[in-house]
Amino acid sequence: MTRLPGWMLLSILAAAGSSADAQQVLIRDAKVYTESAQGTLEHADVLVRDGKIAAVGKGLSPPAEGSVIEGNNRPLTPGLFGGISALGLGEVVAESSTWDAQLNLDAAGGPKWRPDFDVTLAFNPRSVLVPVTRIEGVTWAVLSPFSKNSMVSGQGAAVTLDGRFDAAMEGSRSLFISLGGDSKSRTGGSRAAQYMLLQQAFHEVRAPRSPNEGALLNAEGREALAPYVAGGRIVFEVERASDIHQLLLFVRRHDLNAVISGGSEAWLVADELARARIPVILNPLDNLPDSFDSLGARLDNAVLLHRAGVRVAFSAGDDYNARNIRQLAGNAVAHGLPWEVALAAITTVPADIFGVGAQHGRIETGQVADLVLWIGDPLEITTQAEQVWIAGRPLSMRSRQTELRDRYLQRATLQQ
Amino acid sequence: MNAVLRSIWCAVAALVSLAALAGEPYPSTYRAQSSAPTLIRGATVLTGTGQRLEAADVLLVEGRVAAVGHDLTAPPGARVIDAQGRWVTPGLIDIHSHVGVAPTPGVEGNDDGNEMTNPATPNVWIEHSIWPQDPAFETALEGGVTTLQILPGSANLIGGRSVVLKNVPAITYQAMKFPGAPYGLKMACGENPKRNYGEQHQSPATRMGSLAGFRQAFIEAQDYRRQLDKAAKDPKSGPVKRDLKLETLAGVLKGDIRVHVHCYRADDMATMLDLADEFGFHIAAFHHGVEAYKIADQLGAKGVCAALWADWWGFKMEAFDGIQENLAFVDHARNGCAIVHSDSAQGIQRLNQEAAKAMARGVSMGFAIPPERAIRWLTSNPARALGLGDRIGSLEVGKMADAVIWSRDPFSVYALADQVFIDGVLLFDRQHPAAQPRSDFKVGQGTP
Numbered sequence: 001m002t003r004l005p006g007w008m009l010l011s012i013l014a015a016a017g018s019s020a021d022a023q024q025v026l027i028r029d030a031k032v033y034t035e036s037a038q039g040t041l042e043h044a045d046v047l048v049r050d051g052k053i054a055a056v057g058k059g060l061s062p063p064a065e066g067s068v069i070e071g072n073n074r075p076l077t078p079g080l081f082g083g084i085s086a087l088g089l090g091e092v093v094a095e096s097s098t099w100d101a102q103l104n105l106d107a108a109g110g111p112k113w114r115p116d117f118d119v120t121l122a123f124n125p126r127s128v129l130v131p132v133t134r135i136e137g138v139t140w141a142v143l144s145p146f147s148k149n150s151m152v153s154g155q156g157a158a159v160t161l162d163g164r165f166d167a168a169m170e171g172s173r174s175l176f177i178s179l180g181g182d183s184k185s186r187t188g189g190s191r192a193a194q195y196m197l198l199q200q201a202f203h204e205v206r207a208p209r210s211p212n213e214g215a216l217l218n219a220e221g222r223e224a225l226a227p228y229v230a231g232g233r234i235v236f237e238v239e240r241a242s243d244i245h246q247l248l249l250f251v252r253r254h255d256l257n258a259v260i261s262g263g264s265e266a267w268l269v270a271d272e273l274a275r276a277r278i279p280v281i282l283n284p285l286d287n288l289p290d291s292f293d294s295l296g297a298r299l300d301n302a303v304l305l306h307r308a309g310v311r312v313a314f315s316a317g318d319d320y321n322a323r324n325i326r327q328l329a330g331n332a333v334a335h336g337l338p339w340e341v342a343l344a345a346i347t348t349v350p351a352d353i354f355g356v357g358a359q360h361g362r363i364e365t366g367q368v369a370d371l372v373l374w375i376g377d378p379l380e381i382t383t384q385a386e387q388v389w390i391a392g393r394p395l396s397m398r399s400r401q402t403e404l405r406d407r408y409l410q411r412a413t414l415q416q
Numbered sequence: 417m418n419a420v421l422r423s424i425w426c427a428v429a430a431l432v433s434l435a436a437l438a439g440e441p442y443p444s445t446y447r448a449q450s451s452a453p454t455l456i457r458g459a460t461v462l463t464g465t466g467q468r469l470e471a472a473d474v475l476l477v478e479g480r481v482a483a484v485g486h487d488l489t490a491p492p493g494a495r496v497i498d499a500q501g502r503w504v505t506p507g508l509i510d511i512h513s514h515v516g517v518a519p520t521p522g523v524e525g526n527d528d529g530n531e532m533t534n535p536a537t538p539n540v541w542i543e544h545s546i547w548p549q550d551p552a553f554e555t556a557l558e559g560g561v562t563t564l565q566i567l568p569g570s571a572n573l574i575g576g577r578s579v580v581l582k583n584v585p586a587i588t589y590q591a592m593k594f595p596g597a598p599y600g601l602k603m604a605c606g607e608n609p610k611r612n613y614g615e616q617h618q619s620p621a622t623r624m625g626s627l628a629g630f631r632q633a634f635i636e637a638q639d640y641r642r643q644l645d646k647a648a649k650d651p652k653s654g655p656v657k658r659d660l661k662l663e664t665l666a667g668v669l670k671g672d673i674r675v676h677v678h679c680y681r682a683d684d685m686a687t688m689l690d691l692a693d694e695f696g697f698h699i700a701a702f703h704h705g706v707e708a709y710k711i712a713d714q715l716g717a718k719g720v721c722a723a724l725w726a727d728w729w730g731f732k733m734e735a736f737d738g739i740q741e742n743l744a745f746v747d748h749a750r751n752g753c754a755i756v757h758s759d760s761a762q763g764i765q766r767l768n769q770e771a772a773k774a775m776a777r778g779v780s781m782g783f784a785i786p787p788e789r790a791i792r793w794l795t796s797n798p799a800r801a802l803g804l805g806d807r808i809g810s811l812e813v814g815k816m817a818d819a820v821i822w823s824r825d826p827f828s829v830y831a832l833a834d835q836v837f838i839d840g841v842l843l844f845d846r847q848h849p850a851a852q853p854r855s856d857f858k859v860g861q862g863t864p
Contacts, residue, residue: 094732330829382776
């Protein structure tokens with residue numbers, strides 16, 4: 001067993017790269033936010049073996065083979081959720097040749113509703129956005145598709161950001177459907193038509209129509225939609241309170257498994273949401289009436305939902321700055337959300353919502369070791385991640401941005 | 417200079433600038449309301465000049481900073497605010513905003529920020545587009561923003577005149593217009609103009625087309641200025657025919673109108689510096705400047721400020737090399753003038769947090785950036801770039817009494833602006849929601 005100061009060990013591990021993954025690691029004397037029944041443990045240890053958390057507690061024995069990291073009671077949290085976005089689905093959004101998050105079937109024949117469009121197939125773990133994001137403590141994110149032609153955007157899933165090609169996390173596959181004003185142009189100009197069209201599509205799963213009967217779906221589309229009609233997770237992007245209310249009626253009628261994304265007016269129907277046990281993924285910074293769908297946007301939306309018993313997770317829908325998820329949580333605290341609830345909104349709650357909570361989002365024996373050691377309060381904007389592990393492997397804390405920084409720092413130093 | 421002399425000097429300066437305004441069209445109608453003297457006691461004060469004072473007092477009298485120091489005496493009738501444990505800064509300045517012109521809600525009827533009909537529209541004045549009821553003004557005030565520059569968008573090479581506003585609730589923009597503030601001219605280099613016009617098979621379709629467009633416009637402005645000078649010397653020659661476009665560009669050449677250039681790439685900025693040299697004008701600030709860190713020394717040497725985001729990057733090619741240390745590099749350079757700007761109705765509400773992120777990145781790189789230094793990015797530096805450094809941007813005696821009391825260190829995510837003063841008037845008070853400004857648009861919508 002080797003025993004080294006944390007910083008020295010970390011640089012060795014970073015240099016060792018992937019060969020370190022068979023090792024055991026003991027992170028000793030950290031302030032461990034377990035997000036589990038154990039709560040927050042001061043001066044606690046976390047033992048990582050084979051990529052999983054093997055033990056959490058005080059005074060754990062160092063592994064016979066492996067390394068020890070001294071935490072000095074700095075915060076250790078589960079790896080953070082990066083929100084719902086197109087992270088890794090492209091490089092430069094203004095350069096369409098580099099961007100794969102959006103389906104445009106304007107020029108294509110046949111039905112325009114393609115629930116079989118699975119955007120995760122375009123995920124590139126080698127995108128420069130991935131290291132930029134993960135070195136800030138974000139270890140996983142949800143990819144969402146967009147369709148120019150249909151309110152049914154397609155399918156997405158959660159992905160781990162450690163660089164593996166097969167990054168989709170088991171059990172996280174979801175269908176994305178866009179409701180309300182944002183989607184009117186794709187549904188004949190009226191939001192009322194959205195339920196009419198959804199009703200038809202759901203009906204087509206059981207009773208197919210031919211194209212000349214105005215079918216929305218082809219055979220592949222029906223096959224893709226069927227599991228969602230039968231209870232698979234559907235993320236509804238919706239803002240206006242009356243739309244959320246109509247959605248809840250629709251969800252109950254069809255016995256759907258729904259998640260709300262957006263929800264800037266969700267506080268107005270908080271009790272309904274609580275009764276229906278439907279969680280809301282929102283941006284706690286949304287406080288402006290960006291459209292007539294969000295006239296009721298307010299900074300304490302998350303607080304009001306939480307008080308009503310609604311599970312709340314955070315997302316800004318940001319690709320390039322998915323790393324700013326902590327800033328959302330910190331601001332939610334500033335506006336009245338309990339600190340622990342805000343941390344849960346970027347760890348356990350989204351993990352549970354997307355069906356990966358048994359493996360990710362907590363520091364608990366048996367969970368995948370996605371961990372972040374912070375230099376201070378993880379929700380504070382001046383805090384940075386000192387070391388990030390995904391599946392027990394310490395990540396290189398480098399990105400294209402740190403390379404550019406160091407190149408110009410060297411020049412600035414030479415000139416002086 | 418002692419306090420009395422200083423405030424007399426300021427009063428004279430204010431009279432002079434008001435007099436200079438006489439006859440200018442679309443004049444400011446802003447007059448600060450009268451206010452009781454205010455003594456803020458026992459705060460950590462970041463003056464905006466690089467100083468930090470502990471357990472200090474700030475006295476605001478008749479719309480001016482009357483004193484900053486320890487154990488100040490409250491004048492009769494003064495409102496005394498106990499700010500122990502809290503922080504006081506100058507009012508924040510956002511040098512790059514489209515609030516009121518690309519407003520919320522984002523509806524076509526109020527979308528007035530980009531006159532995308534010609535690559536050179538120096539004839540348009542953004543003030544004529546402002547919708548003062550945009551709710552984003554009041555949310556910016558809640559974030560401590562007391563002054564903001566509204567700019568036209570970046571679709572055109574030359575987008576039009578900017579305007580500086582006091583962030584006061586008003587029915588007309590004239591009642592927000594900062595009295596005596598110089599006008600700015602918005603220019604844009606790089607991808608936006610060439611994308612916008614290239615797609616329509618018009619010039620500019622390339623960066624070289626953009627430069628040709630800038631040069632042609634300023635050649636015409638030089639000629640117009642010669643005509644104006646000649647007419648001024650020779651009364652018999654008769655008046656020069658008015659031309660709204662050339663009046664603005666001649667104002668730039670004379671130095672009356674300050675130049676603000678939307679520009680991302682280091683090499684594009686260097687080309688614009690050469691353009692400015694070719695025609696003899698000064699660039700007050702580059703805006704966005706995602707690659708400013710690559711030429712930080714050159715910007716400092718030229719006395720050009722860089723108004724930047726903390727971490728926006730990547731969304732187009734010219735933003736691909738963005739790094740989180742950009743502001744710190746610019747600040748670190750000799751004579752560097754770093755400014756945090758928002759360009760966003762969201763970001764303007766948290767300029768302090770954007771600065772905090774950039775400050776932390778600079779500190780981890782080994783640069784010494786204490787809060788009293790970083791606050792300059794939001795106060796005295798943008799004031800300087802706006803040509804208002806003598807009036808706002810610091811808590812110095814005689815300056816306009818624009819101040820923010822923060823619940824704690826403003827470089828924390830948990831800090832909130834408790835009270836915001838503009839010209840000594842308490843315009844936002846977190847404890848009194850009923851007295852907070854509220855746009856007409858928010859009235860009767862059944863929401864808070």
